[in-house]
Each structure stands twice: as structure tokens, then as C-alpha cells.
Amino acid sequence: MSHGFREFLRALEDAGELQRVKKAVDPRHLSALMAQASQATFFEQIAGYPDWRVAGALVSTRRRLAIAMGCSEAAIATRFEESIRQPIEPTLVDRAPCQDVVLTGNDVDLTRVPIPMMHVKDGGPYISATLVVSKDPEYGRNVGSYRLMYRTPRETGIDLVSPSDMRVYYQRALDRGRPLEIAVAIGVHPFELLAASYKAPIDVDELAVAGGLHGAPVELVRCRTVDLEVPAHAELVLEGELLPIGWTADEGPFGEFSHITGEVKWNPIFRIRAITHRRDPIFYVLQMPWENDWLAAPVIEAAGLQALRVASVQPVAIRAPVGGCCYWTLVASIKKRPGEGKNALLALLSVAEVKLAIVTDDDIDIDDPDQLDWAMTFRVQADQDVLIVSGARGKHIDPSVRAAAMGKGGLPTTAKLGIDATIPEGVPRSHYERLRYFAKDAVRLEDYR
Ligand SMILES: Cc1cc2nc3c(=O)[nH]c(=O)nc-3n(C[C@H](O)[C@H](O)[C@H](O)COP(=O)(O)O)c2cc1C
């Protein structure tokens, strides 16, 4: 497979974006060391875990995400948008590297995997790079990414608080008094993780979305102890079930993708029946919050593009900047016709929990914060170009929505802000003519040295 996890590591290394650490590292030090590296990191020795190596911070920047997606940084949103329109169903294979080693019964022991403590207030060591597969009798196979908190050698917590397809699957199993079988694949290509974080309709198998991103079917293998399939090339697989106990076990705190320490949540428990892995496994430590943020960027940007097109506004560029955690803010430049600055804002603010949208014209490079500030300074009249919507759907991990004051289970709302930084109607474009230096192309500084 040309787009496996290991091929991606090689692509990063070829691009000078992967650093190897040769000395043995304590797993509790992994996150801090990754944070100090300017590249993705590959740890060749983990103290106390001779069988394992660790890779992480793989898509911590837009550049590394672009390498994963095989496109330019500017093309990420359109590349994602085109691929999700062309899903490719996965195929089944008989033998798989992810089952080189199969551990069941008393051999199931998470303490043999180098799961790191990441942040000072975390409720325990966390597995962050998960692809969680489940099935519902009616809706079929589902894939999402859900963090797992170490509890015991055979149990983890899972954060199933937010509305999601798997939450619905779990609730439906719970209503019948049944556990929900899940299989967790760790160490898969970012395309699988992007598909997992994409909000497909509930009856859509996100592994077909991953196939669309690869341009080839994802190869799956049947699990050994649950009626599920996982990517054959995964480094590590945890098979088991979510116990039918509802939202009763404490989980967290954990460093959230909002860059903020979260709260303790009430959640189900994942009991592990089997651990399978490669003969020479690499454990993927997804570095919070950066990798979680960048995995959201294509999803949110593509949703913004689609919303603009439905509103018949012509986008030129779109970005979900990392300052808004690639989730809460959208910035777009458009080829504007009269009124479309406002139409564009309405479209962008309809996306998920996006709470700040900025729209500007196609002469502004939206990757340059100075140009964006300039547009907001000279193209905005606050009494005419600012849109505020109250009481839209919010997300609890944004402290400003004051979810803590609502009590458990309350769903917060948020205000949304749109800024139309396009050239106002009635102001000629010539009023924005940028200054140009006299004789700019006629003289060269090096001729005067
Ligand atoms: C690295 C990563 C970790 C995530 N962790 C969680 C989580 O712990 N809980 C959650 O509800 N969503 C989490 N998400 C978001 C979900 O994966 C996302 O909402 C997805 O669409 C859910 O899929 P589903 O609705 O098909 O089950 C995470 C996303 C990423 C990229």
C-alpha cells in the first residue's frame, strides 16, 4: 500500500520533516520532547518497552498535513472536498501485519504499551491517535476518533460525551442492555484519521471516505474477537466492548484541542478482549493539541467551501487558522459581487461551531495576518459590516459559553461574529490602489554595493 503509516513516515523523512531520537526515552517525557522539536519525531528506543518505537507530532503543522495529503498547503481544502465526493469502498484481506502478534486472555496488558502521560493535569496516560470502528444493526459500520484514558491493564475510559454517530450506536446498544463492540486501530495513515473526524451522515462508512482520499480501497482484516474489521496495516489494534454502564465512570481531565485543560467527564468504560500488533510495532502518539487541530482543518475548510458554493459565492481561498484551533474560525477571500460579503458570512457561520468568520476580497493574501489586519482596518465600518448572531449551537470546551454554569448534560449556545472585510459597495476599487515605489523595476540595490 503506497499510503500506509510507514510510507507517510518515510515521506516526512524525505522532506526533512522527521527527526530521529536515538537515546532511550521515558514515555512520560515524550510529549515535552516532541514540543521542543521543530519536526515530527521518531523515538527509536523507549525505556522499559524494548519492543516498541514511538512516532508523533506527525501532522502538527499545515506543511506536514500537506505532505500527508500529497498536495500543496493551499490545496488542502479543495483536495479534501473533491475526495469526499468520490468514496471508494474498502476491501477485505485474509492476512494482515496488524495481527502479526495476537494477545488474548491474561496476555492482554496495556502496561506493555508505552502510553504516555501528556499534560500535567491529565487524569492518566492517554492514547490519542485512535481510529475507533463500531457497527449498528441498522446504520452499519462507523469510524470516529475517540481518545482513550488508561484505567487498568484491560480497561480504558473513552470520551463519548459530545453528540456523534458512535454515541448514538452506544445509546442504542445500551437501550437493549447490550455492550457495544469496538475495535481501535492505532498507527494508521492520516487519511484514515481525517475520514474518522469527518462528520459523514450516520449511515455512511467513513472507511469509504478514507478510500476516496487514498484514491484506492482501504484494506481491512477481520478482528479476532469482535465482529468488526480494521485497517490491515495498522500498527496496533485493541478489540473489546464498551460496557453497558452508560455515562457513569470518570474520565479526564485531558488537554483538549482548544489548547485548554478540560474537566473531568462522566463516560463509559472500554474493556479490552484482545490486543494485536505488528511484529516490530510503532506506537503513534498524536501530539495534542496541534495534530488534533490540523486534522480538523480540512474538514472545516471543505465545509466552508461547500457552504459558500451552495450560497453561490465564489471562493478564492479559505483557511481555518490554528489560532482558532482550526475549528472555531474561518477566513475566506472571495470574488465578490454586491452583497456577497454578507452572503459569504451567513454561509461560513452556518458551519458546525464556527463562531468567527472573516471575509475579504481576492487581492488579500489570507495567509498573511498583516494583510488581513489591513483589510479589516480599511474595508470595515463596524456599524455596517459586523454581523452578530445570538444563541447558536456552541461547544462546551469553549470557556466563554459558560457551560460549567449549566449543570451536567446541558448543551451550551454561543454567539457568532461575522466581519465583512470586503471593499464596501459604492467604494471604487481604485481607492485601494497600493503605493508603488518610483522606478521600482529600474534600479537594483546590488548594483550599488
Ligand atoms: C485526534 C482526535 C481525537 C478526537 N477525540 C474525540 C473524543 O475523545 N470524543 C469525541 O466525541 N470526539 C472526538 N474527536 C472528534 C470525532 O472524531 C468526530 O466528531 C467524528 O466525526 C466522530 O465520528 P462519528 O460521528 O462517525 O462517530 C476527535 C477527533 C480527532 C481528530
Ligand SMILES: [Mn+2]
Ligand atoms: Mn459516522
